[in-house]
Amino acid sequence: MTVPQISVYSKIMNSQFASYELVDTEIILNQRRMIESQTVMCEALEAVTEAVLILNSNRQIVYANTAVRQFAEFASLDEIIGWRPGNLLSCVHARGLENNCGTTAFCRYCGAADVIVRTFDEALDDTSSLKECRIRRADGSGLDLIVKGRRLRMEDETFSLFSMQDISDRKRRRILERIFFHDILNTVGGIRSLAELQLQSDAESPSPHIQELLFTLSNDLIHEIQAQQDLTAAEAGELTSTFIAYPADAVLQQVVDRYRSHHLSQDKHISFMQKSENRMVTTDERILQRVLGNMLRNALEASRKGEVIEVGSEHMDGAVKFWVHNRGVIPKDAQMQIFQRSFSTKGSRRGLGTYSIKLLTENYLHGQVGFRSSEEKGTLFYVIIPEKISV
Secondary structure: OOOOOHHHHHHHHHOOOOOOOOHHHHHHHHHHHHHHHHHHHHHHHOOOOOOOEEOOOOOOOOEEEEHHHHOOOOOHHOOOOOOOOHOOEEEEEOOHHHHOOOHHHHHHHHHHHHHHHHHHOHHHHHHHEEEEEEEOOOOOEEEEEEEEEEEEEEEOOEEEEEEEOOOOOHHHHHHHHHHHHHHOOOHHHHHHHHHHHHHOOOOOOOOOHHHHHHHHHHHHHHHHHHHHHHHHHHHHOOOOOOEEEEEHHHHHHHHHHHHHHHHHOOOOOOEEEEEEOOOOEEEOEEEEHHHHHHHHHHHHOOOOOEEEEEEEEEEEEEEEEEEEOOOOOOOOOHHHHOOOOOOOOOOOOOHHHHHHHHHHHHOOOEEEEEHHHHHEOOOEEEEEOOOOOOO
């Protein structure tokens, strides 16, 4: 049995949310025996299909029912006793052996961390606390959970009865449907408006201007449908990549040209500021254009009329960095959650733009993503794509 001890790291680091402190092995084993002595309770927890943990006041696991073991794919409680939930679920913000789930700045916005901490807050009553939670995992995948915590008192000790329900498929379908219908209806609405305009016209055939707009909107409609197909396949691990060498600037220029005629660009200006000396990148052009298009779309949605959105590419050591800049600023709390699938600064109908940028770049293009945002410099998102990869 491997039960984590209090590390030097845990003692000296200042937590940005909940306590780092861990209890030693003997205390955890005593707590486990105490829980397991309650045979009726344990039998009831084993009978439920929901994944249930019992955590001590240091947020460490002292009990896990069979559903948790199946959910997190481990053989016995011995393997995980003393861990914290984020480490059990391979949360990207929990650093493995240091068992630091709940202590980072990101944990302030985690539904699971909040529910657990509230359980031990004596200023609150004993009623259950329930929230949705999105876990971004170290392997690039994610979990959407409904988490619930309730205070449990036993032999003068306080525990958290913490349950988790996986709603990833349901959440994913709901978000995809909302965004798909929102974007499709916007584009189809534009096509209908042009059709109505033509019906009201005395001209026997559409003007060249209307014909051009119809062609553009039809292209946008196809693009929206293909984008949803690609994202659905990417999340299922079924998206295929074909790597060929392409001129980096030409790929970005195609994206810029497409969005200059997009309805989001109305009364806004897209400027190609910097070029990468026409370096070549070995990539899947379609997926890279999808990523760059999402970056530019996000910037357009975050910009006001009259503002300039700057794009560029620059050569790095063995790679090309593509970037998109706008004048808007992302609030600090939003920056902590920016790549989460369910999170958006634009309201409930959005939430996949930055998530898909990260998913497609890191999982399918062998690249890296990042951003910065401040009052002084605005917001810049970037992706780094290697010039050559081994395929």
